[in-house]
Amino acid sequence: MTEGSPLDEILRLLGEMNELELEKVDLTLEELRFIFRPLMTVVPPPVKEAVPAKPLSLLEAEFSPFVQEYPGSIAEVTLGATSADGGTRRKVVKIGGETAPPWHFLEGKFPNPPAIAGDVFDMPVPLPGPVRAVLGDAIEDPIKWAKLAVEKFGADLVDIELVSSDPYSKNTPIEESCKLVENILQAVDVPLIVGGSGNPEKDAKLLPKIAEVCEGERVLLSSANLDMWEPVAKAAKQYGHVVLAWTSIDMAQAKELNRRLYEYLPKEQIVIDPTSAPLGYGIEYAFSIMERIRLAALMGDAELQCPMGSATANAWGAREAWLHNPEMGPREYRGPMWETAMALAMLMAGNDLYITLHPAAIRTMKDVIKWLMGEKGEPTFMPWIGVK
């Protein structure tokens, strides 16, 4: 047989197929040593598959990582203002500015570390045991609580939640809420997030007033929603603040709200909060909506090109975080790990700003972010885990 003849091909096929049915084949090749008869099945002698010699040194392979370019980028949002910009903060916090999906280091830049805010309430609210244990009597005193969050826990910002302003709660007068925010500005030198009670009628009056008394401080007003956005947007524009744009796990809603806010504010004054459902209670929806928002923004959807924020303190809404149940392990570890795990998942989905309760979660997030940003340094969470 000559090399590469048609017969080679036939024999190769025979070898692969075990048996071959040939019908009305006209073969004239003189190399043929056996006779094919029409309508007969020919079983060729088994062709032993040649075992290729196994290479005994590594076959060198070039690894070329898949890299994609993204046409869009995320706006950089500055929270707080120093004296240079008419504020009184020691330093500002910048978030956003990403040009690639979260932590795709080869595809773009991550110029700003995500920031961690400590959650502070203006009145004692029901809090889980592990959180009460680390706060002590600061729960009764928002000023003390804010200082604790910054000085001991290491928070980059303070989120003061004016829950008592709700007419169905204490209905704290607006002047009193404003006074508290001014006092917190005095007590800590980090940027502030100021949250209303979630009552739309009251927030529509309260947040503009907060914006006025905080003029120059570039606070994050929390929040503008689809049913109450205009007063907040107007006030943020007039007094130079940033708005948290809150919608409930729905990308179309997030786009719609931003479209409306854009009539007043540039991207640089908006943080998107697509709602963070707790670990165990819908985190998958929060995770995927964040991934989708971030990807859409990077692919060029201008309506979503703002940094994102997450109330990861919501983790404590899951009973697995706080139930006293020996079968689930000690809650002094389990609770803060619950909040930490939820925040870490959000970090991988592209979130930029965290509102957190437990110092172990704050410290772990700060450590992880530091390392992802390529900085050196030892872990700092240790003193805070397992605090009873």
Add this chain to the structure above:
Amino acid sequence: MAAKKKIGPLDIYALLPKTNCGKCEPGVCMAFAARLAERTISLEECPPLWEKGQEANLKKLQEMLKPPVKEVKIGDIKVGGQLVVRRHEYRYFNPVPLALTLEDTLSEVDLLKRIKKVEEYGYSYIGKTLRLDMLAPRYVSGDPSKFEATVRKASLTKFPLVLWCTDPGVMEKAVSLVKDRRPLLYAATKENWKEMGELALKYQCPLALYSPFDLKTLKSMAKTMMNWGLQDLLLDPGAGFGEMLKETVNCFTVLRNTAIRGEDPEVGFPLIASVARVWEDGGRKPEELAWEETALATILMVRYADLIILKSEEIWTWLPLIILRENIYTDPRKPVSVEPGMRAIGEVNENSPVMVTSNFALTYFTVASDIENSKVPSYLIVVDTGGLSVESSIAGRKMTAQTIADAIKASNVKEKVKHRKVILPGMAARYKGELEELLGFEWEVMIGPRDSSGIPKFLAEHWK
């Protein structure tokens, strides 16, 4: 390079026998094609496709449906088989198994205690029991007989095994003991890959390739092993916390994207996150290392790990991981909500309590199960909150005094019970006054617990 085109039912239908023979469960070829496209049925279930004459089509279909990240079996557990990088693009398959290490330095008593703990552990979550999945005997003693003894003990369980040992001689003895269990050989390295490759060939076991933070060598090893005829490979690119975290995240990100979107078959294998390695950073307190291990496992669970190897046996570290896994591996297309309306839970009568909750599926199932635990049959009025939890729907004004009042009126519960008391979730306490007004002061609004786990206690104290 473009992202791989998603296979549609029509692409598949073209290659099916198109006889509508009724031998498969969907019955007709088009429906079978649709199920194949959504990966809820396999080619094996179409008998005519395996008959003579269909070889070419079968081969094309197998090639077409082959996931870019290979599916590999360890014991009877499938790992990998991923089609997409992000879950919202389709869904993740084969929930990442959690393996627990069994160091061969453990005393027999401690070893048995550790094994028993894994065997007995289970957490009930929306009708399922969540568990750990595999055992990983680990050779650290330097004494082959100890490793052998550990493997023997582990093999008495039903768990699939990961044999963690880089000494081929010691590995061979171990694998020969459990060769029918299809254990994972963990791991081939730059130094031992020839011997480990021979073992994987000889015993027909899946093989893990370990090349910490060196993807070129990792891919070269995969290429070589594929050349040897080994297909069932897993890749361990290294896992580290602290200053190694950035490179860890980078390796997992780049490997998965290159396998799926870069269509590189030489890295198209399941990824191992061996987070137990954080414990090699000795001299620190166990709870600190357990904390780090859990944090790293969380990060890599949502960043493409297909198998996670843990060392901590603290259940406070297991719980967030098994629940996060359950959440992330759900099908993103499944509905978030249950039908609004009134449900009767248990044998209700005219004195049964009436409670209110949201129509977020998880909230509903949790509340319903807590009512069952209370042993007090109750009516549960499910408000249409657009599939949001109680807390989110109050913040988002989907659950208001008005929507609750409407749901109560629509439920006709007035005809079902003699009393006029309705129990609101504790988080909705602020609606009490307004709701009583909207219901014409006919109903007394009671404030229930903030978390439904408090329902049994609440009913015992307040419902007499």
